[in-house]
Amino acid sequence: MGHKEYFKGVQSIAFEGRESDNPFAFKYYNPDQIVAGKTMREHFKFAIAYWHSFCGQGADPFGAGTQNFPWDNSSDPIQSAKDKADAAFEFISKMGFDYFCFHDFDLIQEADTLAESEKRLNTITDYIKTKQQETGIKLLWGTANCFSNPRYMNGAATNPDFNVVAHAGAQVKMALDATIKLNGENYVFWGGREGYISLLNTDMSRELDHMARFLTMAKDYARAQGFKGTFFIEPKPMEPSKHQYDFDAATSIGFLKNYGLHEDFKLNIEVNHATLAQHTFEHELTVAANDNMLGSIDANRGDYQNGWDTDQFPNNIEETARAMMVFLKAGGLQGGGVNFDAKIRRNSIDLEDLFHAHIGGADTFARGLLVADKVLNDAQFSSFVKERYASFDKGNGSEFEKGSLNLTDLYNFAGANNSAIVPASGKQEYLENIINNHI
Numbered sequence: 465m466g467h468k469e470y471f472k473g474v475q476s477i478a479f480e481g482r483e484s485d486n487p488f489a490f491k492y493y494n495p496d497q498i499v500a501g502k503t504m505r506e507h508f509k510f511a512i513a514y515w516h517s518f519c520g521q522g523a524d525p526f527g528a529g530t531q532n533f534p535w536d537n538s539s540d541p542i543q544s545a546k547d548k549a550d551a552a553f554e555f556i557s558k559m560g561f562d563y564f565c566f567h568d569f570d571l572i573q574e575a576d577t578l579a580e581s582e583k584r585l586n587t588i589t590d591y592i593k594t595k596q597q598e599t600g601i602k603l604l605w606g607t608a609n610c611f612s613n614p615r616y617m618n619g620a621a622t623n624p625d626f627n628v629v630a631h632a633g634a635q636v637k638m639a640l641d642a643t644i645k646l647n648g649e650n651y652v653f654w655g656g657r658e659g660y661i662s663l664l665n666t667d668m669s670r671e672l673d674h675m676a677r678f679l680t681m682a683k684d685y686a687r688a689q690g691f692k693g694t695f696f697i698e699p700k701p702m703e704p705s706k707h708q709y710d711f712d713a714a715t716s717i718g719f720l721k722n723y724g725l726h727e728d729f730k731l732n733i734e735v736n737h738a739t740l741a742q743h744t745f746e747h748e749l750t751v752a753a754n755d756n757m758l759g760s761i762d763a764n765r766g767d768y769q770n771g772w773d774t775d776q777f778p779n780n781i782e783e784t785a786r787a788m789m790v791f792l793k794a795g796g797l798q799g800g801g802v803n804f805d806a807k808i809r810r811n812s813i814d815l816e817d818l819f820h821a822h823i824g825g826a827d828t829f830a831r832g833l834l835v836a837d838k839v840l841n842d843a844q845f846s847s848f849v850k851e852r853y854a855s856f857d858k859g860n861g862s863e864f865e866k867g868s869l870n871l872t873d874l875y876n877f878a879g880a881n882n883s884a885i886v887p888a889s890g891k892q893e894y895l896e897n898i899i900n901n902h903i
């Protein structure tokens with residue numbers, strides 16, 4: 465190693481159990497504990513988001529950054545990227561997590577030309593590859609930042625100017641190369657500016673075709689390079705666009721099926737994107753799981769009083785427990801993991817705040833998983849939904865499901881059974897109490 469230690473004074477974060485009062489220990493996340501047949505480590509595959517934890521300086525529309533990261537001191541882009549990688553790998557190792565996620569230009573500053581950017585990416589991925597070998601830390605997914613640079617103000621793959629689409633293509637090719645080089649397990653598309661600000665200047669139908677064409681080309685390229693991982697679409701309804709094409713899970717699945725991309729693509733569901741779409745996290749996970757498309761999770765939380773992507777660290781146990789019920793019923797994630805796409809608050813300026821944030825996030829998911837496992841094994845709970853649909857398990861109900869009844873059959877059946885409808889309670893409060901009793 466031989467490089468500088470950035471997070472001095474904080475050692476490896478260990479599991480100490482709920483009785484511990486050590487703020488630098490896990491209380492619930494016990495990597496080796498088996499829950500529902502798998503260790504917590506395997507269930508979650510926790511990942512650190514390079515952009516929030518090592519790049520985000522806390523700037524907001526009203527003011528400059530407040531963080532003074534000690535790895536941001538060099539004016540040389542190569543040196544500063546290496547310092548950032550040193551800090552990142554030190555932090556991830558100390559957290560005891562196995563994964564990280566990146567955008568191309570989180571790793572190193574974008575240069576003025578594509579060729580120079582590619583050179584920089586080659587240099588930093590060489591460096592990161594040796595850090596991966598030293599530490600065993602893996603890449604959960606890579607992605608390309610096709611939204612920050614002003615050239616993308618009208619979109620990337622959906623830009624009305626082919627020159628910009630081509631530039632985005634070059635960038636995605638380079639990001640795929642970097643992901644493959646670092647043995648990335650998956651690749652993400654989050655289309656922050658793939659959408660519109662005004663329909664008055666937008667040909668939506670053409671843009672959707674372009675987006676599908678672009679994704680197909682990216683998939684074909686990566687497959688030709690031997691990439692075996694899954695591609696994820698990360699739905700979000702808006703911000704920075706007024707309307708994003710990958711609005712939510714249902715919209716994204718419809719799009720993927722419409723363009724024949726559903727074999728290669730699954731979804732990366734982010735908590736705060738769900739709430740921005742006026743859905744619950746649990747809803748988005750359920751929609752994805754229904755189509756076997758629950759690929760990965762971006763863990764964070766929104767704010768009930770704010771209408772934007774506040775990206776706070778997860779700490780809502782009930783919300784997470786309900787999400788983990790969907791997660792367990794679906795048999796976990798299809799290739800992905802739980803990436804903390806979350807940032808510490810602008811006024812959380814101690815380096816150690818990054819530890820508290822990730823410890824709390826991991827403990828929230830661990831606690832959610834433990835609660836979900838108990839609820840699903842609670843006979844009072846698990847029998848309820850099954851019984852609620854029991855009329856489809858026999859007789860005409862089962863014929864209906866098989867597709868052997870037509871509308872006239874329903875007419876005849878209903879006419880002959882005029883008095884058969886017995887109102888049944890949905891028992892929501894009873895079920896909510898069962899969940900709370902397990903928290």
Ligand code: XLS
Nearest residue numbers: 607654698734762773805
């Ligand atoms: C922004 C998104 C972004 C993606 C990766 O809201 O969450 O961070 O996860 O581009």
Ligand code: NI
Nearest residue numbers: 698734762805
């Ligand atoms: Ni995200």
Ligand code: NI
Nearest residue numbers: 734737773805
């Ligand atoms: Ni987000």
